[in-house]
Amino acid sequence: MSEKQLLQVRKQKRLQVFLFFAAMLALSVWSAISTGFSFSGLFTGTVDSTKFIIFDLFPPDFSYIASLVEPALETIYMSFVAMVIGAIVAAFLAIFASATTAPHPIVQVAVRAFSSLFRNIPVLIWTILLAAAYGLGTLVGTIALIMVSTGALTRAFAEILEEIDMGQVEAVRATGASYGQVLAQGVLPQFLPGFFGWSLYMLEINIRASTIIGMVGGGGLGFVIQTQIKLFQYEQVSMAVLLTLVLVLIMEWITNQIRERII
């Protein structure tokens, strides 16, 4: 490439970047105008929220913690059960969803479409849709979490399977190994780190999600927060929020520990 061409390419790239930022700016201005957004509103809103947090939410009512233990545990149980079932189902579905292992392209498209449907409808929306049929409580929350976990993990696992180093698989096959042995010695060792990594990540996401699905009737801490806000019991709300915070941070810490040791 001559120097002139190089300059040309550089100019083009700069133009692209400029256009990208201009488009972003235009998009934000348009959004700000139609949602009635203003910076003075942002300022007073931030001040009001800070005041509310300092004067109304503080101090948290620590005596309330006894009645929060049950919903907090529910949150953990729901997330864990959903993660395990989701991971097992997704590992099975991923075989049909990845280009390298799918028995037929049509099967692959169908499974991918299903997982995309599960994944791209947020868990809260699933809870709202399912609550009419299953009633309120932990059951509907767990089902919604299972659906979204399955959808997200199927995609992730399928991508892992597609990125597998076929040389290793080929090498095992060349030794005369059977199909089962090829799977166990060639595919599985490459699949497992990703499998555990993603499952742990899903557990973290589920913990966050399950604290909020309570707000639409899925049980757990979210339900408590929603009810107590409606009753203006802000000090109990902040206790529940604090517990959510502690729960999320502890789970993040635990999954990090496990991740470091396994992968």
Place this chain on the structure above:
Amino acid sequence: MRIESTYKQNIQDRLEMPIKPKKNIFLQIALLVAVLFFFFSLYQLNFDYARLISGTGAFLETLTLMVPPDISQWQHVLAAALESFQVAVLGTIFGIIIGFVLAFPAADNITPHPTVAWLIKGFASLLRAIPTLIWALIFIVAVGLGPFTGILAITVGAAGMLVKVFTQSIEEIDYGVIEALKATGAGWFSIVSQAVIPTVLTAFLSWCILRFEADMGESTILGAVGAGGIGWELTHAMRAYKFDQAFFVAVVIFLMVFSVELVSNRLKMRMKNIG
């Protein structure tokens, strides 16, 4: 002599240390605990399995009521969808701005002071650990209903995450690059603008795209607690048992999140090719 023997011992330890089997033992214990905890959780949750079956029947029944979707309210629904989209855009943009400003003083390798870095990181993990919907509930009480509350909630969630990942990207920079500029006598701002930003820009951009994907999902659910957007339409329709209307809203939500995922995948592919 003693040093030599400990050195030998050390080598021997290393040679004899079975690295892989040890890992496997931890893995086996972890798996065993996981299986036990799974059944314990199931036991504690104490599901009514009869309701699981009857509920599935009831759900299939509502599915037949949902089809065909009722699109008579489309103007209303699309306006709400547009609002959700705009809330997601603004929330992500503000989150990016906050994340961008705070990430540089928060990164260990270029922070002006370790305490500053520690404070910002702690603040960010506080913002991050509280789910967006709970932020929305807090802001509703403080600011009132409407899209503005949604923007605030999304901004807080996005900022919490972006400060963390931006900081990590900066901390992964090869120290030689910073050292080289320091040696020329460059100040903090020129180090950041000349060495740090060009190195991390691609990583930052892909995190921004990823965050927008997540915020799109978040903004569709904000309406469920009254913070504006399409989530409210769904809650409304379900409460009125208008399942066919609810189905239409659900389809629109799916299409919104799905198309953002599609676009972001294409962008990521392009960035991979460029980078």
